[in-house]
Amino acid sequence: MSATLNRDFYTRTDVMRIARELLGMVLVSEMDGIRTSGFITETEAYAGIGDRASHAFGGRRTARTEVMYAAGGTAYVYLCYGMHHLFNVVTHEAGTPHAILVRAMEPLEGIEAMRARREGRPLRTGGPALVSNALGIRTMHSGLDLISGPIRIEDHGYRPLHASIIAGPRIGVDYAGADALLPYRFRIAPSPPSNRKWK
Secondary structure, eight states, rough: EEEEOOOOHHHHHHHHHHHTTTTTEEEEEETTTEEEEEEEEEEEEEEEGGTTTTTTGOOOOOOOOOGGGOOEEEEEEEEEEETEEEEEESSSSSSSOEEEEEEEEEEOOOOHHHHHTTTTTTOOSSSSSHHHHTOOOOGGGGOTTTTTSEEEEOSSSOBBBBBGGEEEOOOOOOOGGGGGGGOEEEEEEEGGGOOOBHH
């Protein structure tokens, strides 16, 4: 049995805890009547104005990042290198710009639709741009409500074993100095889907 995560899940203050607890949850998109989804297997936490790796570091507010200041449970999708759409989950109460990047997932539903979106390329979901591509998520979806919108996160009752979760530094944030070394990246230890161990 599945249930969409509610607002209270996202508005908690501990972005690292939420990033860890998103592992095993199911990221869902329903575009043009087509449902595609996958188990979240890797996340990165960004702790707002005090985190040099965050787009909101120092209280920065731009047309792109304003959505980070919305209430938790809002989608933040931005374009990286002018071509990659990256999906993030806004957390905390409105006014505090915490966010979590979904870096990887394990496909669950709508596999053929995901393949079609790849336009003949192999289906891969082991990177944030690949996740968004497979689920049809674009920058136009930034600001959508993750509770009632076409993109949401569901709890299907699966939990990765605690011992299988690896925490380490985030990827591609060397500009953040000492903050680049913080263990804000969480992932489930690689294993074939058939061998994945859940509580």
